[in-house]
Amino acid sequence: MDARTQWDAGRSEEWADVTPDAARRLLTAAVQAFAERGYHATTTRDIAGRAGMSPAALYIHYRTKEELLYRISGIGHRLALGIVSRARDGGGDPAGRLSAAVQDFVRWHAEHHTTARVVQYELGALGEEHHAEIVALRRETDAAVRSIVEDGVAAGEFDVPDVRGTTRAVLSLCIDVARWFREDGKHTPGEVGELYADLALRMVGYAHK
Amino acid sequence: MDARTQWDAGRSEEWADVTPDAARRLLTAAVQAFAERGYHATTTRDIAGRAGMSPAALYIHYRTKEELLYRISGIGHRLALGIVSRARDGGGDPAGRLSAAVQDFVRWHAEHHTTARVVQYELGALGEEHHAEIVALRRETDAAVRSIVEDGVAAGEFDVPDVRGTTRAVLSLCIDVARWFREDGKHTPGEVGELYADLALRMVGYAHK
Structure with a gap:
């Protein structure tokens, strides 16, 4: 499988649990519309149209535009939480687990950069309860990576004066991949992931290899 | 001056060269509107209204919404280019210059995070010629930081297997500050700048302190 095929496969996988088919088509249409024009500039009519459906058909599956977001x-x-949790629980030394977390998190943001941009940049458009629920998931994601960093410090493998700030910086570096990554760029998601895993180990002062 | 006052002062400074006053008011109104609702969801009527002016008055200063962006x-x-160029040309060893570039670049993205989000996330809405001009400025900014990293490698102070990718990662880390920084958060722009300068030196394998 070349990088491009992998990316396409990854993209469809992402929504595999959304059923029925019409609901899934609407969701992927919404991702495209939000990514291209922004949440506020997109109407439910736009989304239904992209999915080849009527606005009335959309409301069978989603009550509001906000529900789609x-x-x-x-x-x-x-x-995202699944990716970093698997790395945290994956066994091996903290350096190997941090490296796996960063590689997989970067790959996800590169391969799914359209979805990732919507997910990362449109948080402010969520309703209050939904926003609180998503923020809780983000905190769990932070905590999963932070626990790997803490393990590394405890084992004397990492040297990190500010664990919380450094963990946030590592995640921030991965997230920003969604902003700049292009499929036609020089590097595959896997190559960016490898470089960033090395940079993350440097950020935590891992005494090398 | 506390952190908050500094931030406000920085904010007005930013547009000091835009004259006359009405043109500046329209520009700052556009920044707020684009940041809150996105470029595509904002109309010139919204912008004029926020500036307390009529749509007709807006067209005296800006022909289109795209011109405002x-x-x-x-x-x-x-x-941004000014900030990193000053650091590049500032004298001192590469570590000191990289540290200054990152500190100042982070501070700018934190203090001006509303503007920075518009600047960083709405690039795709620029017309073709304008986009090309802005991309050229971005390349110069990248090149300025890259030249500091190259100087460090040449001096044997930095250990960087991939200069281009690492430089982009350092800038990416700084840029993402605009996404998550909040004035009511735990850290001032200066504190984030200091942490990130240290992380950037680790990323380039600076043999310490």
Whole structure:
């Protein structure tokens, strides 16, 4: 599988649990519309049209535009949390686990950069309760990576004066990949992931290799 | 001056060269509107209303909404380029210059995070020629930081297997501050700048302190 095929496969996988088919088509149409024009500039009519459906058909599956954003955000954030949790629980030394977390988190933001941009940049458009629920998922994601960093410090492998700030910086570096990554760029998601895993180990003062 | 006052002062400074006063008011109104609702969801009528002016009065100063975005983007990108160029040309060893570049670049993205979000996330809405002009400014900014990293490698102070990718990562880390920074958060722009300068030195493998 080349990088491009992998990316396409990854993209469809992402929404595999959304059923029925019409609900999934609407969700992927919403991701595209939000990414291109922004949440506030998109109407439910635009989304229905992109999915080849009527506005009335959309309301069978989603009561509001905000519900679509909330579903997208929830799926994206749960995937992100799953990625870093698997790395945290994966066994091996802290350096290997941090490296796996960063590689996989970067790959996700590169391969799914359209979804990731919506997930990361449209948080402010969520309703209050939905926003609180998503923020809780973000805190869990932070905490999962932070626990790897703490393990490394405790083991004497990492040297980190500010664990909280450094963990946030590592995640921030990964998240920003969604802003600049292009499929036609020089590097594959995997190559960016490898470089960033090395940079993350440097950020935590891992005494090398 | 406390952190909050500094931030407000910084904010007005930013547009000091825009004259007359009405043109400046329209520009700052556009920044707020674009940041809150996105470029595509904002109308020139919204912008004029926020500035307390009529749509007709707006057209005296700006022919299109895109021209407003182009002006904002140009000012933001020239400020960013100025910041890193001063650090590059500032004298001292590469570590000191990289540290200064990162500190000042982070501070700008934290203090001006509303402007920075518009500047960084609405690039795709620029017209073709304007986009090309802004991309050229971004390349100069990248090149300025890269030249500091290259100087460090040449001096044997930095250990960087991938100069281009690492430079982009350092800038990416700084840029993402605009996404998450809040004035009511735990850290001042200066504190984030100091942490990030230290992280950047680790990323380039600076043999310490």
